């Protein structure tokens with residue numbers, strides 16, 4: 001069974017084709033700068049074939065055509081008939097989807113109605129879906145939502161202490177993000193420890209350019225750091241994370257900035273970039289080693305916020321089996337992991353520093369053997385998780 005996974009963004013289409021018998025990616029590719037003069041498309045196959053294309057790609061329709069050209073040109077596919085299903089990543093499903101779903105007109109309409117909650121992402125996802133459906137309406141397309149895993153949060157976690165009408169009229173509540181990744185790495189962590197997922201409790205730390213933490217009890221998410229939007233929670237590459245909300249009106253008044261300008265600053269010009277001068281953790285650490293005090297401050301602030309959430313989540317979870325690190329920083333940065341875990345011994349979290357520092361591609365635990373809470377590193381694979389969900393939904397539709 002071959003499943004194509006598409007992550008359609010506002011100016012890009014990322015794609016990956018999976019052979020689901022072996023769970024291997026046959027290729028991955030990207031069409032970027034759609035609508036701009038310097039559009040660029042690239043595919044890399046499992047066998048190392050690389051094909052590229054540059055030029056003007058007007059819109060997502062042409063973007064999907066270029067993707068197909070690359071799939072055929074690299075000989076990964078000889079016909080679209082070989083694809084058994086397409087899985088689409090969708091950032092925002094709000095509280096209207098508690099599972100992945102086969103895409104039909106009603107689903108498209110619902111995703112469209114959620115645009116106010118994800119004005120950059122949902123229109124781009126819709127464009128990708130419409131094009132794949134236009135080209136081959138007979139191939140099942142499945143929407144896999146980043147928000148689904150967080151739908152099990154209790155109301156006390158997802159409500160904001162704001163007037164009720166904001167929730168009722170505008171759906172203002174916590175939805176979370178990175179749900180596919182949190183679920184994927186939590187399941188992998190449970191497997192590493194040989195514990196059934198529905199009896200597994202853990203804290204998952206997705207630390208990439210965007211970063212979030214989830215509290216998982218008996219296989220279900222009960223809280224997560226991202227909120228109505230992916231701005232809440234941790235300090236990130238360019239996002240500030242949680243700050244005193246009164247800073248916004250303060251800056252509007254005193255710095256003469258509009259709400260929109262502050263929103264852009266909080267999303268694109270804050271975080272590691274604002275404090276340490278770069279949004280790349282590797283560069284932060286290089287600068288820090290060269291004596292840059294602001295880079296050290298950025299590192300310390302990043303780590304401090306993570307530790308605060310770990311403490312908070314242990315307080316609401318009680319006993320946990322593991323804390324799980326994933327994504328660019330979580331998987332690769334031993335120094336961040338060590339800094340995060342230092343001082344957490346009181347919670348039964350004790351790191352084996354040598355194991356932590358040893359590079360490895362497979363999920364593994366790096367805690368000391370006698371510790372109660374395992375420290376596990378799991379490479380995330382959101383696309384594989386989307387492909388697996390796509391197969392599950394297609395099969396369940398066949399049965400019913």
Ligand code: ADP
Nearest residue numbers: 207208209210279280281282327328329332333
């Ligand atoms: P996203 O998918 O959100 O764009 P990633 O998961 O790719 O983000 O993570 C990007 C972050 O991971 C960057 O801050 C980058 O510096 C960091 N990173 C990637 N590789 C390493 C590494 N080997 N060591 C330390 N940090 C790394």
